[in-house]
Amino acid sequence: MSLAESWDRYAVASKPRRTVNATGDTTWLNWTQYADHGPNESVLGSVAGRRVLELGSGSGSNLAHLVTLGATGQGVDIAPARETVARERWGDLPGIAFRTAEATAFLKETDETFDVVLSIFGAVWFVDSDTLLPLIRLRMAPGGILAFSHLPPGSQGPKPAKSGLRHDRTPDEWGRTLTGHGFSDVRVSLIDPPEGRAVGTMLVRAFAA
Template sequence: MPVQHSIDDERELWDTYARSEKVREQAVSGPPAFRWTQYEGHGPGVELLGDPGTALEIGCGTARMAGYLSERGVKVSGVDLSPVMVEQVSRRWPGVRFFAAEVLEHLSQNEDTYDAVYSMFGAVWFTDPEKLFPLVLQRLSPGGVLAFSQPPAIPGAYGPQGMYKGGFAGRAMYTYRYSFEPETWGDLLLGAGFGTVRTEVVDAPVEGHIGTLIVTARKPSRQTA
């Protein structure tokens, strides 16, 4: 198990990220966009969510995907650990309801339910899945979809991967990313109670470049005995 560290330190890490010039520009003026891969115009799109009336983006960052859904009539909420980021995107996307909160705490305390919960290189990548997935399942409506994407695991490097903020000097500010093989993600989701799971790695548009792990899982439509 990873060594526990202060959530305040991690929040400061993401506040610093939110204040960076490129990220801030995207947060305050970036156009709506919906994609699962790190390559513009490549890979599947919003169809992975089905046709949700409500959706929650966990680790929403610049919230461009939330803005895209909101402009198309979906009632969208977003949660992000960074208050700085949430302040910026709240001005950019007034039709989206935002929460500045740690995702596990938010899912435990907020009883709203959604047709879809999603994360593009967001909270699923940075949260222990054994804690996260059961909480997501509780927040999904029957038949609801969880969809997320992130880089595939580096071969032989599975589980929590530590990441320091910026270089390797100065005060230690760090977080964890969680990486597994596609089959392991499937096992974790099925073990949490999801009914159907699909995992795939979408190749990059350029051969030899980093692909994208994309996972979708559906909550059963009815309770089984």
């Protein structure tokens, strides 16, 4: 079974995202693995008028929220089922597009540049950094922001079968890796889990130097 087929099987079995969150919002950005928990899109600064790329866009809900705030969004996911779901739910939203592709293949093929690149439990966690990060940096506008989240290194959590190696790094390791690939002002936050849960979330931001 190919990597795309493995991720597609995982996508088909995944529970759909809610249509409304705890505060009654129909769109929102969620950095963590827990519902209604963690920071919102404000960690990116204003996204109005900015071009956003999400690598591992899933159902498209995070990207759609940014588009409702004035961004133009491109979502990329390796699983065909993800594109189908995203298009069905968000395809009528002006300024948003979805594509099935492996992250490095998309970045090699596109000639677009982006102001914001997101990866929420997505490609940055699963693709070799020495391959992926230079490609991301090449497609980023000067001063653009890369932001991604994943489980802290050494923590336990569900892993899709045959999904590939997770690239866990400590905050210091991410700092060295990102600066080594042309990023600056690396900021790493460890988000505490909600009460009753043991595992938090690592949120990393860096800027195109």
